[in-house]
Amino acid sequence: MQTVKFEHMVDGTPEDYDLIGRELADHKANHLTDHILGTLKAMAGPLLGYQVDRFQHCLQSATRALRNGEDNEMVVAALLHDVGDPIAPENHSAVAADILRPYVSDRTHWIIRHHGLFQGYYYFHHLGADRDAREAFRGHEWFDDCAAFCEEYDQNCFERNHDTMALEEFEPMVRDLFSRDSRFPLPHTTLV
Numbered sequence: 001m002q003t004v005k006f007e008h009m010v011d012g013t014p015e016d017y018d019l020i021g022r023e024l025a026d027h028k029a030n031h032l033t034d035h036i037l038g039t040l041k042a043m044a045g046p047l048l049g050y051q052v053d054r055f056q057h058c059l060q061s062a063t064r065a066l067r068n069g070e071d072n073e074m075v076v077a078a079l080l081h082d083v084g085d086p087i088a089p090e091n092h093s094a095v096a097a098d099i100l101r102p103y104v105s106d107r108t109h110w111i112i113r114h115h116g117l118f119q120g121y122y123y124f125h126h127l128g129a130d131r132d133a134r135e136a137f138r139g140h141e142w143f144d145d146c147a148a149f150c151e152e153y154d155q156n157c158f159e160r161n162h163d164t165m166a167l168e169e170f171e172p173m174v175r176d177l178f179s180r181d182s183r184f185p186l187p188h189t190t191l192v
Helices: 014-041 054-067 072-080 089-103 106-122 133-137 143-153 167-178 187-191
Strands: none
Touching: 014 054, 014 072, 014 167, 054 072, 054 143, 054 167, 072 089, 072 106, 072 167, 089 106, 106 133, 106 143, 133 143
16 A cells, blocks of 8 residues: 655645545545444444434434435435434534535535434423523524424434334445535545
């Protein structure tokens, strides 16, 4: 495998950075989806007090979205909406949204980015918090879309006996989404 000549980035040449860009593009094409699906699969196991684990929760969410006629982008977003939970439980919505951001519309990104706060409508009041915290976004063009996402594909996806589709049925959609060109193809987004 060819490598750059520098050990400090300041010493790099255009050829070095071209090599890095090619290697990263190749790695993304061959491994990104597998890493994302692996992170999703890592959510299987602990129930954390719920009726189902977070992996099954995400599968239920995607199953409901698909069966409700959502486009593939929203189905994949539903599948991955909590993928940040294992590594960033306090800001999992932002993590999931930023994983999706280069490949989805602004609307889909916004829904996933804000679903954690909007989901609070269903339980914040039980924890002494403001269940209407999402009202800070009232008037935003995608407020109703995010509220609907939480109602239809999140708060109701903890059923033990739900007729949930298998991950393998969603995998082609995930691979298709992450094979798209990034909406942000600037060099700094691919090199660092």
